[in-house]
Amino acid sequence: MELLFWSCFVGGALFTLISTLFGDLLGGWLEGVFDFLSADFLKPIISASAITTFGGSGILLSRYTNINSIAVLIISILIALLLSVIIYFAYVKPMENSENSVGFSNSELPGKLGEVTVPIPSNGYGEVMIKMVSGNTLHIASSWDGRDIPVGTLIVVVNTQDGVVQVSELYEKDESNT
CATH class of the missing domain: 2.40.50.140 (Nucleic acid-binding proteins)
Structure with a gap:
């Protein structure tokens, strides 16, 4: 189970690093490929934070508590979902609204x-x-x-x-x- 948590933690962190460094380049290559997945909760920033949080909380809970592995899995999922909701409403949603232009043609x-x-x-x-x-x-x-x-x-x-x-x-x- 710990291998799953470490894989999610490292994978999410690497995805975040790669998308930060090469996001514009990759976005140009993949432009429009994932338009059918236009749900707000599938945005890369939310998905990456959820996967990384799931892995990190799973590692910490399994190492520093005496909770069984199923409970650790469920608690890690809940923590990841909670943090994703917070990121969506505190960062993503306000940023979407700030991109509106006041210019005209x-x-x-x-x-x-x-x-x-x-x-x-x-x-x-x-x-x-x-x-x-x-x-x-x-x-x-x-x-x-x-x-x-x-x-x-x-x-x-x-x-x-x-x-x-x-x-x-x-x-x-x-x-x-x-």
Whole structure:
């Protein structure tokens, strides 16, 4: 039984060392091979820590306690599972959430709503503030339909061209009633 514990301990430690040193290289070679195993608890950091902990706790319990080998096996499994859960919720889950980008691409702008901050003349440029997930962004804007658009008007982005957003009024004014 002690051979099993030592094998798990050394194997887990070697896996951790190899993945630390050559992780990017191996990840490039094996990219997409294990996508069908996308369960969070099968991530390498969790698996390696569980195997290493199982081996280490098994070694310590079998050497320094008088517990029988079946009880040592069960306790080692429970310790490994407990540490894996702690690693998942204390490290892996928070790191997954921190990888979200707040950047955007100009190709995402058409259809976004905003407001004119500098008036847009019919044949010139003004400025609009567009509401994005990451916050408000300012863009140079031109009128898509060739109309003057005053400050404070709600707009929708129709197109982007050469770094300039082409916008149109969200609600057109009915000029027949004025």
